[in-house]
Amino acid sequence: MSVFLVGRFCRQIVIHNSQIRNPFVLPLVQSFHLYTGRPSCVNPLVNSMIQQISVSEDFFFKQLFDRVSCTYSYLLADVKSKEAVLIDPVIDLAERDAKVVDNLGLKLKYSVNTHMHADHITGSGVLKKLLVGSQSVISKASQALADKYVEHGDIIEFGPHKLEVRSTPGHTNGCVTYVCHAQGMAFTGDALLIRGCGRTDFQEGSSETLYESVHNQIFSLPENFRLFPGHDYNGILDTTVSEEKKFNPRLTKCKEEFVELMKNLNLPYPAQIDKALPANKVCGLYNLPTEMEEKFKSILNV
Numbered sequence: 001m002s003v004f005l006v007g008r009f010c011r012q013i014v015i016h017n018s019q020i021r022n023p024f025v026l027p028l029v030q031s032f033h034l035y036t037g038r039p040s041c042v043n044p045l046v047n048s049m050i051q052q053i054s055v056s057e058d059f060f061f062k063q064l065f066d067r068v069s070c071t072y073s074y075l076l077a078d079v080k081s082k083e084a085v086l087i088d089p090v091i092d093l094a095e096r097d098a099k100v101v102d103n104l105g106l107k108l109k110y111s112v113n114t115h116m117h118a119d120h121i122t123g124s125g126v127l128k129k130l131l132v133g134s135q136s137v138i139s140k141a142s143q144a145l146a147d148k149y150v151e152h153g154d155i156i157e158f159g160p161h162k163l164e165v166r167s168t169p170g171h172t173n174g175c176v177t178y179v180c181h182a183q184g185m186a187f188t189g190d191a192l193l194i195r196g197c198g199r200t201d202f203q204e205g206s207s208e209t210l211y212e213s214v215h216n217q218i219f220s221l222p223e224n225f226r227l228f229p230g231h232d233y234n235g236i237l238d239t240t241v242s243e244e245k246k247f248n249p250r251l252t253k254c255k256e257e258f259v260e261l262m263k264n265l266n267l268p269y270p271a272q273i274d275k276a277l278p279a280n281k282v283c284g285l286y287n288l289p290t291e292m293e294e295k296f297k298s299i300l301n302v
């Protein structure tokens with residue numbers, strides 16, 4: 001897709017999409033908008049709410065859903081090398097996910113957790129057994145056991161693709177957001193939900209910290225970056241930086257109002273919290289509730 005800029009004295013300039021964020025091209029796009037004085041329907045800055053960034057041909061992306069916990073998992077892969085990562089798998093659906101990976105001929109490198117979940121058990125432990133060679137990943141700050149620990153600024157690689165790790169604490173201490181700059185995507189876990197955010201009333205949650213995390217690490221991304229949350233309870237799949245900066249009913253408030261609002265959410269505790277936390281402290285490999293241990297007995301050899 002291309003962007004056409006039409007000025008007062010200039011007939012037409014065609015800029016390919018891949019060049020829009022080029023530091024030499026962006027000011028040109030901006031100045032055309034300022035110069036002509038009207039918000040062009042093709043100006044990416046004005047249009048960022050609706051203009052989607054398309055993924056490159058060598059990048060595979062599949063969004064997966066767990067109906068019970070309303071959790072999204074994300075399978076990302078390099079089309080050429082077949083190396084894949086799976087963000088936030090759910091244990092109950094580990095066999096489904098392993099089958100998808102197998103069917104597509106992918107090689108799962110990492111099962112990546114955005115944080116230590118309180119509402120469901122991560123699938124990263126069972127997936128290590130189902131897809132031999134794959135490793136569990138979680139942030140160092142989460143203090144859970146995993147094969148690989150990540151910190152702010154680290155890069156996770158699969159084929160030529162890269163996910164930047166951004167520390168976004170507040171919902172939990174160890175929450176991270178994974179940003180794929182080249183594809184204009186960020187996976188926010190429970191730090192930012194669509195028109196919402198993660199609760200801050202347990203697991204060392206802090207509303208002040210969450211506010212800073214979202215504003216500094218997520219809202220600072222380009223306006224048209226697509227954001228993929230850890231959950232959605234309303235049937236919406238994704239959002240953008242621009243949409244959330246305009247319409248998020250919590251995070252558009254000032255920090256003091258946000259903190260007050262978060263104090264009064266009055267949400268019931270997640271039903272599975274007492275079973276989920278002990279298991280998630282070891283990335284779903286041990287400490288499973290009896291029914292899960294029974295279900296995955298042969299896979300986990302416990």
Ligand SMILES: N[C@@H](CCC(=O)N[C@@H](CSS)C(=O)NCC(=O)O)C(=O)O
Nearest residue numbers: 118119190196197198199267269270271
């Ligand atoms: N009812 C669900 C839990 C719902 C919930 O508390 N969701 C969390 C993310 S999972 S810990 C949250 O942060 N929600 C924010 C919100 O505004 O809803 C269950 O029992 O599992």
